[in-house]
Amino acid sequence: MNDQTASGRRPYDWPEQRRSMERTILAFRALAGDEGVGRDQPHPADALQALADSGLHRVIKQRILLDGLLRVRPERDQTIDEATRYLLRRTLPADVDASRVDEVMRLLDDVVGGDGRDRLQPSHWEAFADRAKEVYGYDIEELSFSSGCNDRQQAIKLTPDGQPKLSRLIEAQFWSNEPPMAFARYVNPLNWPRCSSAWQEMKVLSGTARESGDYTCVFLEVVEINDRELRVPLEVGYRERADGSRVWARFNIDHDHYEARKRTDPVPVDVDTGTVSAELRPGGPARTLVRATKYLHMVDDDGMVPELACDAGWPDLMIAMAERCATRWPPEEPVTVTPEAGRTALVDAAIRRFVDEVAAEYQQGIGQTRPHFRRLIGRFTGASWDPRWINDLLDIGKVTADRYGAVASSVRGLADGLRNADRGGRP
Helix, strand or coil, X not given: CCCCCHHHCCCCCHHHHHHHHHHHHHHHHHHCCCCCCCCCCCCHHHHHHHHHHCCCCHHHHHHHHHHHHHHCHHHCCHHHHHHHHHHHHHCCCCCCCHHHHHHHHHHHHHHHCCCCCCCCCHHHHHHHHHHHHHHHCCCHHHHCCEEECCCCCEEEEECCCCCEEEEEEEEEEEEECCCHHHHHHHHCHHHHHHHCCCEEEEEEEEECCCCCCCEEEEEEEEEEECCEEEEEEEEEEEEECCCCCEEXXXXXXXXXXXXXXXXXXXXXXXXXXXXXXXXXXXXCCCCEEEEXXXXXXXXXXXXXXXXXXXXXXXXXXXXXXXXXXXXXXXXXXXXXCCHHHCXXXXXXXXXXXXXHHHHHHXXXXXXXXXXXXXXXXXXXXXXXXXXXXXXXHHHHHHHHHHHHHHHHHHHHHHHHXXXXXXXXXXX
């Protein structure tokens, strides 16, 4: 994606960024009277304002807005219209006059009122993005972005126990003019916590994960959705085709770890399977299709988790891939690993990647400690002394420990890169 993202650069407060997505989605659905959504949600106008001011990418903001307006057409009021204009203005490129918001608002109203559907469909985004591209300057990755799911997109999948479950299908994709290997780092599940506010951790339980080259291992995937933590043992196979035409990861719940955790830490899902890939697709609108497909079934049938995974978590990860994970991980042009590239080029690339990653991790850590420091100081300057200052110190210490863990991961990535160089570039 290009740099014309206005407020689309990601801030360091990722949890709040994730909540701004979820609060807006839930606010619109509460107003629409959806079952399963608590009535204590904010008004959509208030949620939209917070969403507009967040550091989320403009495509995420605009898609959530479109979906919300489609759901509440009969209940839409002036406050929602004002918040809609505010969000559209906040997502304008810096060099576009704010007066063009009226033009975009008319386009938006045409799309929302164009059919009787009450939730976002690919056709809605295609219609809006195609007509608004002159104002927003969308690139091919933004124009072609598609994601979502609904009750009609389900399939029977087997649990680790072999039981058939009707599972929700979650899909997201976009096209890019970059080659597939440009997305290798982001397709690799090892790195998803660097790219998305929903993914908290990918901890290796067995096997060996690598920054590059094929591997098979079991991760403990830790995801947070709607303030609910999901801990799922996933068997992952990550592959890179030798000619660079495809890179992909397949995942499924690992049977042995699933069974072992039944008594101590039961897995909240019994179906979690899918594929994330980037591959050459001749004849498409661009050279490479980046696609994610996931089937999900909750043990307790909590329908809101799959809904938010559809509309927030999975799209956010894919948009992050499209913009190379923004400030979470510095952009880098991929190095074609061939014998002709030579050992020196590979060593230089591995060292450059390592330095960039470590610098980004420390920058991220500094930003994450700010709210803890503010609370710490507030304990002493408030109306009364607050003994909970010790919790703030512990939170600051945890941020530091997490950063050191991330740096250790980068060291392993450097070792992998140097080992590949010693092998003459062979994975």
